[in-house]
Amino acid sequence: MTQTQTRTRRVHWAWIVAGVAFVALVGAAGFRAAPSVLITPLHDEFGWSTGTISAAVSINLLLYGLMSPFAAALMEKLGMRRVVAGALLLVAAGSGLTVFMTESWQLLLLWGVCVGVGTGSMALTFVATVTSRWFVKHQGLVSGILTAAGAAGQLVFLPVVAWLAEDGGWRQASLTVSFAALAVVPLVLLALRDRPEDVGTTAYGATGTDQAPPPAVDPSRAATRAVTVLRQAVKNRTFWLLAGGFAICGASTNGLIGTHFVPAAHDHGMPVTTAAGLLALVGLFDVAGTIASGWLTDKVDPRWLLGAYYSLRGLSLIVLPSLFAATTEPPMWAFIVFYGLDWVATVPPTVALTRKHFGADGPIVFGWVFASHQVGAALAAVGAGFIRDHHGGYDPAWHIAGGLCAVAAVMSLRIGSQRRAAPATAAP
Incomplete structure (x- = not known):
């Protein structure tokens, strides 16, 4: 075998980086979702109200979204390897130190x-x-696979954390999360690389014309860069269309279904364990749906994909109230399968559109778009609870969300087909 043949068969560094990113994202999703199964154990031991404990989860969700644009800017300043390793250490500290807490503010x-x-x-x-x-x-396919890591993380970690909390107490569960985060740090430091040129290669599939120079960034002002990019992005109509649609995406997934599906099903006589199992299946089908969406993003106009995803999601939410029953019937199974496939299928085409319209600023712009997703989720979670308290049921919430999805479909289709954004914006 010649040296050239050996070189062509060698795994490209891009796939190694993607593999390490997948592991880190699986962990991040599991770590973020873990507090949801610790509410009851913490309430039983400390007597804290569910609202107090839920406030910690709410802060967690909001910061998960609001940190995104600043994290993207930090990755430009310090590199992905340092930021991800530091983030894992912070998660390990936050989870591990909970075993010593005695007051709710510490939670x-x-x-x-x-x-x-x-x-x-x-x-x-x-x-x-x-x-x-x-x-x-394969940008769309890779973004779909990495996005699916979020669903995989919840599928892997939540059952384990719940079992540990029930069998050995919530402290054992918290320490497990802490040790898991620490275990990923060496892998990140050894195998994650910031840019192709760091290892003497080019991006996977790149030609000479595809390689753009790194954006000009003042290395001392990553936060300023995030804000500066936002100030430029808000002048672009495409940003508002993407952010508005993604806010509705968050409202109709994490905020509404993720938070209120189980209590809504229980209102109709379905056991909580059965409803929770159905929600877990949504996460299972989410993996397949997101990867398929990434593959389609490489082949179909992302605007049309978003329009289809939001339209079908809206229709499914409108019919959902008629599907609730004490037992799981075939129409409900069909809803679970569809909603799982559609859950975060919106992410790969949204990433593709931000990359197309905002160029080198795309990752930071997407960070702000994703922040709108989490804000939408938080508002929907509160709003649906208010509807349940005042109307005795969730039916208006499903119908409102269905109508909003129709709005998101229209917004997606109105995104221009040509890139109009300015070049990458440097911090002053």
Whole structure:
């Protein structure tokens, strides 16, 4: 075998980076979701109200989204390897130190702020950064696979954390999360690389014309860069269309279904364990749906994909109230399969559109778009609860969400087909 043949068969560094990113994203999703199964154990031991404990989860969710654009800017300043390793250490500290807490404010600080900031630094902007720097070919497919890591993380970690909390107490579960985060740090330091030129190669599938120079960034002002990019992006109509649609995406997934599906099903006589099992299946089908969406993004106009995803999601939400029953019937199974396939299928085409319209600023712009996703999720979670308290049921919430999805479909289709954004914006 010649030296040339050996070189062509060698695994491209881009796939190694993608593999390490997948592991980190799986962990981030599991770490972020872990507090949801610790509410009852913490309430039983400390007597804290569910609202107090839930506040920590809410802070966690909001910071998970709001940290994204700043994390993207930090990755330009310090590099992906340092940011991701630091984020994992912060998650490990936030989770591990909870075993010593005695007051509720410590829960808000540790699970809310520390874990929220840590996991937010490994959010979907990390996906956008990896695909933008390391891939020209198969960008949509890779972004779909990495996005699916979020669902995989919840599937892997939540059952384990729940079992540990029930069998050995919540402290054992918290320490397990801490040790898992620490275990990923050496892998990140050894195998994650910031840019192709760091290892003497080019992005996967790149030609000479595809390689763009790194954006000009003042290395001392990453936060300023994130804000500066936002100030430029808000002048672009495409940004508002993407952010508005993604806010509705968050409202109709994490905020509504993720938070209120189980209590809504229980209102109709379905056992909580059965409803929770159905929600877990949504996460299972989400993996397949997101990867398929990434593959389609490489072949179909992302605007049309988003229009189809939001339209079909809206229709499914409108019919959902008629599907609830004490037992799981075939129409409900069909809803679970479809909603799982559609859950975050919107991410790969949204990443592709931000990359197309905002160029080198795309990862940071997507960070702000993703922040709108989490804000939408938070508002929907609160709003649906208010509807349930005042109307005795969730039916208006499903119908409102269905109508909003129709709005998101229209917004997606109105995105221009030509890139109009300015070149990468440097911090002053």
